[in-house]
Each structure stands twice: as C-alpha cells, then as structure tokens.
Amino acid sequence: MIDLAANLLWMFLVVIGGVLISWSVHFVPVGGAPAAMAQATGIGTGTVQLAAGAGLTGLISAGYTMQVVDNLPLILASGTVGAMIMISVTMIVGTWVYVYGVGCVPSSAKVKVDPITHDRQDLYVSQGTEGHGLPTVSFVSGVIGGALGGFGGSLVYYALLKVGMGVAEVDANMIGLVAIFAVGIFFVNAVIPSYNIGGTIEGFHDPKWKKWPKAVISSFVATIFCALVAVIAISQLGGL
Amino acid sequence: MSAGGDGGEAKGGLPPNTIIGIGAAGGLIGIYLAHFLPATFSFFGGLGAICAIVWGADAVRRVASYGLGTGVPSIGMISLGMGILTALFGLSVGGIAGPIVAFIAAAVIGAIIGVLANKVIGMGIPIMEQAMVEIAGAGTLAIIGLSTVIAGTFDYAVVLETVVSTGFIAMIFIIGGMGILHPFNANLGPDEKQDRTLILGVEKAALAMIIAGLASSINLGLGPAFVTILVGLTVWYISFNKFFGFVKRDAYAVVGTGLLPSEEELQ
Numbered sequence: 055m056i057d058l059a060a061n062l063l064w065m066f067l068v069v070i071g072g073v074l075i076s077w078s079v080h081f082v083p084v085g086g087a088p089a090a091m092a093q094a095t096g097i098g099t100g101t102v103q104l105a106a107g108a109g110l111t112g113l114i115s116a117g118y119t120m121q122v123v124d125n126l127p128l129i130l131a132s133g134t135v136g137a138m139i140m141i142s143v144t145m146i147v148g149t150w151v152y153v154y155g156v157g158c159v160p161s162s163a164k165v166k167v168d169p170i171t172h173d174r175q176d177l178y179v180s181q182g183t184e185g186h187g188l189p190t191v192s193f194v195s196g197v198i199g200g201a202l203g204g205f206g207g208s209l210v211y212y213a214l215l216k217v218g219m220g221v222a223e224v225d226a227n228m229i230g231l232v233a234i235f236a237v238g239i240f241f242v243n244a245v246i247p248s249y250n251i252g253g254t255i256e257g258f259h260d261p262k263w264k265k266w267p268k269a270v271i272s273s274f275v276a277t278i279f280c281a282l283v284a285v286i287a288i289s290q291l292g293g294l
Numbered sequence: 295m296s297a298g299g300d301g302g303e304a305k306g307g308l309p310p311n312t313i314i315g316i317g318a319a320g321g322l323i324g325i326y327l328a329h330f331l332p333a334t335f336s337f338f339g340g341l342g343a344i345c346a347i348v349w350g351a352d353a354v355r356r357v358a359s360y361g362l363g364t365g366v367p368s369i370g371m372i373s374l375g376m377g378i379l380t381a382l383f384g385l386s387v388g389g390i391a392g393p394i395v396a397f398i399a400a401a402v403i404g405a406i407i408g409v410l411a412n413k414v415i416g417m418g419i420p421i422m423e424q425a426m427v428e429i430a431g432a433g434t435l436a437i438i439g440l441s442t443v444i445a446g447t448f449d450y451a452v453v454l455e456t457v458v459s460t461g462f463i464a465m466i467f468i469i470g471g472m473g474i475l476h477p478f479n480a481n482l483g484p485d486e487k488q489d490r491t492l493i494l495g496v497e498k499a500a501l502a503m504i505i506a507g508l509a510s511s512i513n514l515g516l517g518p519a520f521v522t523i524l525v526g527l528t529v530w531y532i533s534f535n536k537f538f539g540f541v542k543r544d545a546y547a548v549v550g551t552g553l554l555p556s557e558e559e560l561q
Contacts, residue, residue: 086364086365087365100364100365100367100368101364101368102365102367102368102371103367106371225459226459227454227455227458227459229459230454230458230459230460230461230463231382231454231458231459234378234382234458234463234464234467235378235379235382237375237378237464237467238374238375238376238377238378238379239375239379240375241371241372241374241375242372242375242376242379242407244371245368245369245371245372245375246372246407246410246411246415248364248368249362249363249364249368249411249415249417250415251364252363252364253362253363253364253365254364268414268415268416269415271414272407272410272411272414272415275406275410275414276403276406276407276410279402279403279406280376280379280403283379283380283383283399283403284379284383286383286386286387287379287382287383287385287386287387290386290387290450291454
C-alpha cells in the first residue's frame with residue numbers, strides 16, 4: 055500500500071509550492087478586460103492566463119534543468135528565472151503597445167506617487183479610467199510575482215517527481231504524469247487568488263494586496279488535498 | 295470593474311437537476327460503454343464527454359451569472375485543474391470503478407474549494423459550493439471521457455502510456471476546458487438564453503471529440519478513429535446549425551455586410 059509517511063516531506067513541499075503560487079498572483083499586475091482597453095493599470099489579460107504563462111515557463115525551465123542535474127537549489131533557480139523572464143517580456147511588450155500603440159502614459163490610479171521612482175501619477179491618469187499601462191512599481195511587482203510563481207511551480211514539480219522516483223524508474227509516463235499534476239495544482243492555485251483580488255490588481259502597492267492572507271489560507275487547505283490525491287496517484291506507478 | 299455576468303441568478307430553460315442527471319449519468323454510461331465495448335465504439339467516451347461538458351457549461355452559467363469578479367475562463371480552468379488531479383487519482387486507485395472514484399474525489403475537492411471561496415475569500419455567491427462540486431465533477435468526466443476515446447479504455451496503465459506520456463493530456467485539458475468555459479463566456483449578457491449557451495457547449499464538445507478522435511488513430515488505428523471523427527462531425531454539424539438558428543432567433547436582425555468595397559466604390 056502507499057506509504058504516505060515516507061512522502062510527508064514531499065507533500066509538505068507541494069503545499070509550500072502551492073501557497074507560493076497563490077501569493078505570487080497578488081504581485082502580478084493583472085488588468086483584465088479593462089486593461090485590454092487601456093482603462094486600468096496592468097497587463098490586459100486575466101490572472102490565470104498570466105500566472106499560467108509565467109508559471110508554466112518556470113515549470114519547463116525547471117524540467118529542462120532537471121534532465122541535467124538533480125540539485126534542488128539549481129532547479130528552483132532555473133524555474134524562478136524562467137518565470138521572471140517570461141513575465142518581464144510580457145510586461146515590456148505590453149508597455150510598448152500601451153505607450154506607442156495606444157498612446158497613453160503608464161500611470162497608476164491607486165497611489166499618488168510611484169513608491170519606487172516617486173513620480174507623480176494622478177496627473178497622468180486619463181479621465182474615466184483607473185490608470186493605464188505599467189508604471190515602474192507595477193513592473194517591479196510583476197517581476198517579484200513571476201519569481202515567486204516560478205519558484206513555487208518548480209518546487210511542486212520537483213517534489214512530485216521525487217515521489218515518483220521513490221517507487222519507480224523515471225520514464226516518459228512518470229514525467230508526463232508529474233508535469234500534468236503540477237499544471238493542475240498550478241491552475242487551482244492561480245484561480246483561488248484571482249477570486250480574492252476580484253480580477254484586477256496593480257501590484258504590491260495596491261490596497262487589495264493586503265487581502266493576500268485569505269487566498270494563501272484557502273490555497274494552503276486546498277493544496278493539502280490536491281497533494282494527497284497527486285501523491286497517491288503517482289505512488290501507484292510502482293505497482294504497474 | 296468586473297467582467298462577466300450581471301450579478302443575479304440565471305433564469306429560464308431546463309432545471310439544474312435535469313442537466314445534472316444528463317451530465318453525470320450520460321458521462322458515466324458513455325465512459326463505461328467505451329471501456330467495455332470493442333475499440334470501434336470508443337466514440338461513446340466522446341458522447342459521454344459531451345454530456346459532461348454540457349453539464350459543466352450549465353454549472354458555469356449558473357455560477358458566473360452572479361458575477362465572479364473576474365473573467366469566466368478562470369472557472370473553466372479551475373474545473374479542469376481539479377478534474378485532471380481527481381481523474382488520474384480515480385483511475386489509479388479505482389480499477390474498474392475508476393471513473394466513479396474519480397467523480398467522488400472531484401465532488402470532495404470541489405466542495406472544499408467551494409466552501410473556501412465562500413467562507414474564507416468571501417465571494418458571497420449562494421450556490422458556490424454546489425457549483426464547484428458540479429464543475430469539478432463535469433471536468434473530471436470530460437477528461438476521462440476524452441481519454442477513453444484516445445486510449446479505448448480507462449485502464450490506468452494504458453491511459454498513462456497513450457494519453458499522458460504522449461502529451462495528449464495537455465490537449466484534453468485545454469479543449470475540455472474550452473468546452474466548459476467558452477459557451478457562457480461567448481453568450482453572457484442580458485439576452486443570454488440557456489438553450490443557446492448549452493448548444494454551443496455541445497458544439498465545442500463535438501470539436502473536442504473530433505480532435506480526440508484524430509489523436510486516437512495512433513493507438514486504436516484508423517478504423518475507430520474514423521468512426522469517432524464521423525460521429526463528432528455529425529454532432530458538430532447539427533449543433534452548429536442549431537446554434538446559428540438560435541443566434542438568428544435571439545438577434546434583433548441578422549444582416550450581411552457584403553464584401554469589402556473596391557477602391558472605385560470608395561471614391
């Protein structure tokens with residue numbers, strides 16, 4: 055039968071990874087549909103798409119490193135940097151579109167001055183909008199979000215693969231199973247915080263950011279159960 | 295500024311319990327028929343997936359009508375996220391009862407996330423708990439149904455070999471999710487009608503079935519794949535025509551814009 059006690063450490067790491075993913079979403083400047091029309095600060099798409107885009111890139115780069123080396127810090131670093139690059143590219147291209155395409159100044163409606171550059175924001179917010187584009191503070195916040203998401207995603211992947219390694223040889227079946235479980239856990243933990251922030255957030259300077267404990271607690275509880283089913287299903291590989 | 299829904303209860307059409315019955319019973323029957331009958335009949339898994347996806351689309355319709363505060367796609371993604379975990383869990387431990395075990399596991403995880411969403415996050419949607427159970431169950435049955443189309447069985451080892459390690463599971467994730475999230479996302483608004491939304495669900499599910507049929511040709515051979523694609527195309531053709539009919543019924547007017555004007559006509 056399945057030895058859950060032996061996998062307790064890995065389950066714990068999966069839960070930590072899930073919680074980090076949940077927390078990371080609060081840093082990503084998600085603008086949703088209003089931002090797609092340059093009527094709110096942030097990137098013009100939903101939380102899930104952004105978190106998934108960055109986090110899955112982190113998963114891929116972590117998986118790639120894992121082919122070469124079985125060293126946890128290196129794998130986590132690879133996943134973290136992969137997700138940071140992905141979210142940065144998304145944000146810089148988005149900024150080009152807002153500045154040169156739409157023709158608006160990146161500005162935040164939630165704070166009067168940018169906490170990082172100390173530039174005035176409220177003067178540049180167009181009437182009838184909640185800001186537009188990605189001011190410096192949102193960009194920095196997004197990179198932090200990408201880092202946390204990539205770190206969490208690669209932690210989940212690493213821990214689940216370790217569970218599999220405990221019962222069978224690594225093969226394509228195991229990699230596929232572990233990867234899709236990591237994706238499933240990622241999506242669950244990306245959607246829970248997106249309901250917490252109500253679809254849009256500007257970054258860590260947004261008042262909504264302070265609501266993060268609610269999402270983190272929810273993700274913590276939900277991920278325990280996700281980790282349980284994932285560990286049981288992966289452990290069954292040993293009996294095949 | 296929140297996207298999706300007008301902040302009230304979804305009205306009209308078939309009662310929820312009828313759809314739940316069609317989705318759960320139809321989904322499970324389709325999956326078991328595809329498992330026990332020879333490979334030629336693997337298309338029953340696709341028909342089961344259609345029932346499950348229509349159920350999921352209806353549950354999304356009911357819960358997203360309250361306004362989720364974010365886009366409708368998020369709920370389709372959490373549905374398939376929960377579904378993929380519980381589907382593979384059920385198949386791995388359940389043996390012949392796999393789909394039923396998966397279904398029960400989905401209901402448990404869905405209930406937990408529904409309670410968390412209402413009690414901890416405070417979304418305040420009265421039907422959130424029930425809807426999450428339904429959405430997780432529908433996502434699970436859709437994934438098992440489409441996997442059974444490709445593998446010809448829901449045996450864990452065969453599904454791992456032909457669906458998971460080949461990467462088709464990622465494709466099922468997205469096309470199944472599309473079937474559940476897209477119908478309401480495309481039809482929402484004050485003039486939303488249940489029959490129009492659900493027939494779009496059938497149409498999306500039929501597309502998923504055709505794609506799963508194509509993928510099944512690697513494992514099951516061209517014959518069963520051809521049957522699945524043919525059944526899928528038939529369902530798609532009928533449902534698309536019906537959907538277009540409903541669009542014309544609900545629209546104030548459907549007018550053709552004609553071709554783009556030529557340069558002389560613009561002068």
